[in-house]
Amino acid sequence: xxxxxxxxxxxxxxxxxxxxxxxxxxxxxxxxxxxxxxxxxxxxxxxxxxxxxxxxxxxxxxxxxxxxxxxxxxxxxxxxxxxxxxxxxxxxxxxxxxxxxxxxxxxxxxxxxxxxxxxxxxxxxxxxxxxxxxxxxxxxxxxxx
Amino acid sequence: xxxxxxxxxxxxxxxxxxxxxxxxxxxxxxxxxxxxxxxxxxxxxxxxxxxxxxxxxxxxxxxxxxxxxxxxxxxxxxxxxxxxxxxxxxxxxxxxxxxxxxxxxxxxxxxxxxxxxxxxxxxxxxxxxxxxxxxxxxxxxxxxxxxxxxxxxxxxxxxxxxxxxxxxxxxxxxxxxxxxxxxxxxxxxxxxxxxxxxxxxxxxxxxxxxxxxxxxxxxxxxxxxxxxxxxxxxxxxxxxxxxxxxxxxxxxxxxxxxxxxxxxxxxxxxxxxxxxxxxxxxxxxxxxxxxxxxxxxxxxxxxxxxxxxxxxxxxxxxxxxxxxxxxxxxxxxxxxxxxxxxxxxxxxxxxxxxxxxxxxxxxxxxxxxxxxxxxxxxxxxxxxxxxxxxxxxxxxxxxxxxxxxxxxxxxxxxxxxxxxxxxxxxxxxxxxxxxxxxxxxxx
Numbered sequence: 001x002x003x004x005x006x007x008x009x010x011x012x013x014x015x016x017x018x019x020x021x022x023x024x025x026x027x028x029x030x031x032x033x034x035x036x037x038x039x040x041x042x043x044x045x046x047x048x049x050x051x052x053x054x055x056x057x058x059x060x061x062x063x064x065x066x067x068x069x070x071x072x073x074x075x076x077x078x079x080x081x082x083x084x085x086x087x088x089x090x091x092x093x094x095x096x097x098x099x100x101x102x103x104x105x106x107x108x109x110x111x112x113x114x115x116x117x118x119x120x121x122x123x124x125x126x127x128x129x130x131x132x133x134x135x136x137x138x139x140x141x142x143x144x145x
Numbered sequence: 146x147x148x149x150x151x152x153x154x155x156x157x158x159x160x161x162x163x164x165x166x167x168x169x170x171x172x173x174x175x176x177x178x179x180x181x182x183x184x185x186x187x188x189x190x191x192x193x194x195x196x197x198x199x200x201x202x203x204x205x206x207x208x209x210x211x212x213x214x215x216x217x218x219x220x221x222x223x224x225x226x227x228x229x230x231x232x233x234x235x236x237x238x239x240x241x242x243x244x245x246x247x248x249x250x251x252x253x254x255x256x257x258x259x260x261x262x263x264x265x266x267x268x269x270x271x272x273x274x275x276x277x278x279x280x281x282x283x284x285x286x287x288x289x290x291x292x293x294x295x296x297x298x299x300x301x302x303x304x305x306x307x308x309x310x311x312x313x314x315x316x317x318x319x320x321x322x323x324x325x326x327x328x329x330x331x332x333x334x335x336x337x338x339x340x341x342x343x344x345x346x347x348x349x350x351x352x353x354x355x356x357x358x359x360x361x362x363x364x365x366x367x368x369x370x371x372x373x374x375x376x377x378x379x380x381x382x383x384x385x386x387x388x389x390x391x392x393x394x395x396x397x398x399x400x401x402x403x404x405x406x407x408x409x410x411x412x413x414x415x416x417x418x419x420x421x422x423x424x425x426x427x428x429x430x431x432x433x434x435x436x437x438x439x440x441x442x443x444x445x446x447x448x449x450x451x452x453x454x455x456x457x458x459x460x461x462x463x464x465x466x467x468x469x470x471x472x473x474x475x476x477x478x479x480x481x482x483x484x485x486x487x488x489x490x491x492x493x494x495x496x497x498x499x500x501x502x503x504x505x506x507x508x509x510x511x512x513x514x515x516x517x518x519x520x521x522x523x524x525x526x527x528x529x530x531x532x533x534x535x536x537x538x539x540x541x542x543x544x545x546x547x548x549x550x551x552x553x554x555x556x557x558x559x560x561x562x563x564x565x566x567x568x569x570x571x572x573x574x575x576x577x578x579x580x581x582x583x584x585x586x587x588x
Contacts, residue, residue, distance in 0.1 A: 007538035009531045011568050037540045041547075042531075042566050044538055060350075063570045065536045098539055116538070 001124050001134050002070040004052050005114070009065045010043045020045065020064060027058040032144050033114065035101035046101070048114065050141050072115045072124060073140050075106070075133035083113070086132060090115075093126040105143060112140070158275040160268065160307055163415045164470040171471060174415050176210055178443035183207050183216065186449045189234040192223060193451060213418065213441065214429055218452045224254040224394060232448055233257050240447050245293045246393050256295070256393050257447035263302065265444055269399035269413045270303020276404040276411060276470075277364045277387040279333050281308035286326055288336035288344075289367065290316040295397025296367050300335045303399060309333075316340060319347045327358055335364040338374060338386070342511075345381050356383035364389055366398055369479050371496050373503035375407075388477055394453055395440050401475060409462045409474030416444050419475065420452070421461055424482055432461040437482060438475060456482040486516065486582060488523045491560055495581045498527060501557040505549045513572045518586040526563045527554060530572055 010016045017036075024031065032048045049055045052068065059066045076082045090097065095117055103112040112135060117123050124134050135143075157165070166174070184204040186193040196217040197203070206215055224232060229252075233240065241260050245253040258266065279285060285304045289296030297315055304311040314325060316336065322344055325331065334341065341363055348355055363378065366389035378386040390410050391398035400417050401410035412419050417440050421430045424437040438455045458481065462474040480494040487493070495514060502512055511530040516523060527550070535546055543566065551564040573580060 005538070007536070009536050009543075009566075009568060011566075011571070016568070039540060039544065042543065044540060044543065046538060063568070065531050065533050065569050067533065067536050067538055069538045 001072070001136050002120055003048060003073050003114070003135075003137050003140060005069050005071045005116070006047045006049060006052055006056055006059070007067045007069060008045045008047070008059060010045055012038055012041055012043050017043075017045070020059065020062075023058055023062045023064075024049075024055060027054065029055045029058065032140075033101065033103045035099070035114075037099065046099075046114075046116075048103075048140075050144070069116065070120055072117065072120050072127075073103070073135040074113050074115060074127065075135055076111045076113055078106070078109050078111045082111070086113075086127075089127060089130050089132060090123060093123065095123045095126070107143065112143070158271075158280050158307065160271040161275045161470075163413070164272060164276070164411060164472050166415070166471055168471055171415060172210060175418055175443060176208075178415075179210065179213065179418060179441065180204065180207050182441070182443055182445065182449045183451065185234050185446070186451055190232055190449070192227060192232065193219075193449075210418070213420065213452065216452050218427065218439065218454050219450055220454050221254070221394070221456070225252055228252045229255040230257070234449055235259065235447060242298075244295045244298075244393055244397065253293075254394060256397075259446040262396070262445055262447050265416055266299060266396050266399055267302040267306040269396065269416060270299055271306040272303075272413060273389050273399050273402040274300075274304055274307050274309065274333075274335075274364060276402045276468075277333070277389070278362050278385065278405060279304070279307065279309055279364070283309040283332045284312065284329055285309045285364075286312045286314055286322070286329075286331040286334045288314055288316055288322060288334060288340065289398075295391070295393045296337075299391070299397035299399055300364070304335070319344055320351065323348045323351065323353050326355075326360060327353060330359050332359050333362040333364060334360060337367045338363075338365040338370040338378065339368060341365060341378060341382070341386075342374070345378070355381070360384055362387065364402075366390060369481065369484065369496055371479060371499045371503070372477070373500050377503060390457075390475075390478060392455060395442055395450055395455075396445065400440065403477075404466065404468040404470060406466055406468050408466070409476050410478075411466070411470050411472045411474050414472045416442065418443055419461065419473070421459070422454075424454075424456075424458075430460075432473075433463045435460040435476075438478070458482060484582075486514075486584065488516065488525050488558075489560055491558060493525075493558055493560075497557050498554055499581075501553040502527070502529060502550060504553050505546070511569075511572050513580070514582045516582065516584045516586050523586060524563065525560065526565055527551075528565050528567045528572060530569050531566050532569060 034047045037044045056066050076086055098116040100115045106112045127134050187204045202215050239259045240257045242258040245255045287300045289300050291297030363384050363386045375386045387403045389402045391400040401412040403410050420439040421436040422439050430436045438457045438459050440453050442450045457478045459475040459478045479496040485492055513528045515526040547564050554562045
């Protein structure tokens, strides 16, 4: 039920972000979604990519440090309070969210969010028990088509 | 193999026999050679004769080793002033080889060798390799640069004199180095420690683990490196990393080398006479006290060096070495008087910063120190490359790493530093010597 996410270390300098994206473009790799976290000095780009092993190889070949982490993709009702419900469910289990971001696509009236937990497995179980749709990679990649 | 009374390990390579001479015999050789070299320098080298005459010292005044203190010092600028051939002690017809230092500022320093000098050089480098556990049957990959730099040819001749198999690959072309190391079954490598770190890193990137290869020893020199760097190299590559020492003004590599004990570098005292002086007062200091290393070449013919001030800071080890060698040791040279940087009035050596960075677990020693001045105040920035080992997808852990690195450096130096995490491969890689400091301060 977990999705592999790539993280890339970037210096916070002009041109560094476009260079990384260009590397992926040259390899013919499409980014499904991404988020950027940054400080004054550096940033971390997190990417969800279907063919992540090839993307990782291309980025490493270009000299980047890349890390693979498992994240959880959760389907959320696209209505006021949809996200709050999910967050409350997660909090009820005493779990901490390291960070989260969204996908640009989803089924009608639904949005998909990416969550990073320290230990994803118990959270997945909790959410499924509460009837929340945790999306696996097959479903995710299909929806992206 | 020969067994001698004081050879505690049982056997040693015959090339190493001068390392085990009884002290009295060694000193007899030293005084005899010292008198000869002083006479030669006085007779044939104008600057030496002039300075000795100014002090009213004659070669006959040198009767025992203590009399060396009567002689004037030689410094690096004396070599530059004599550019190119001014300090040669014989006609060019006797010189079979010239080398020159890199000369980052101004003219390079030119050094010369007679055929006999080359023989001495080969023998001390053979003793160096032997002390680092190499011998006949070893395949030595010599990745020191061949050319005007003394490292390449010095190590080459020494390894051959030892009877080992030499691969004269020179520096650079790292992927080919890795291929050769793997395919030829290399058992030892000689190069700068920073180049070896680069090589290990590259090998890992292309899926070669040095630990799985037959390589067992690294003979590393030509730049100062820390004990922490040694630990890093030894565990990353599964080899013993030995420190060797030399300088082209004296002969090139082959002045001193570590042995299996790795607790200081044995000076090949039958050819190079060591003294330690206070760099401020130039007073000779007793054994065990830290100061500037001064060397006199006892057997150099083409270009003798009398009391050459190396600017390297060390001390002579007083305790006998467990390896049984009788030639004395100096402590590892981590700093030079001219490497020292003064930041806000505090003396700082790059090696201290390296130790502090390596104290923080998991960081590879790719760093650079950048000094700037802002409104009259010195600022120090330490750039550290992020590696896969330490990279995290969470900002918090990266900030935490940065904080731990700064704290470690600040604890060592007692001044505020700005640690900047940079992308891999953005700090210039050294094929030869590492450029650790960029001083952009304008006074």
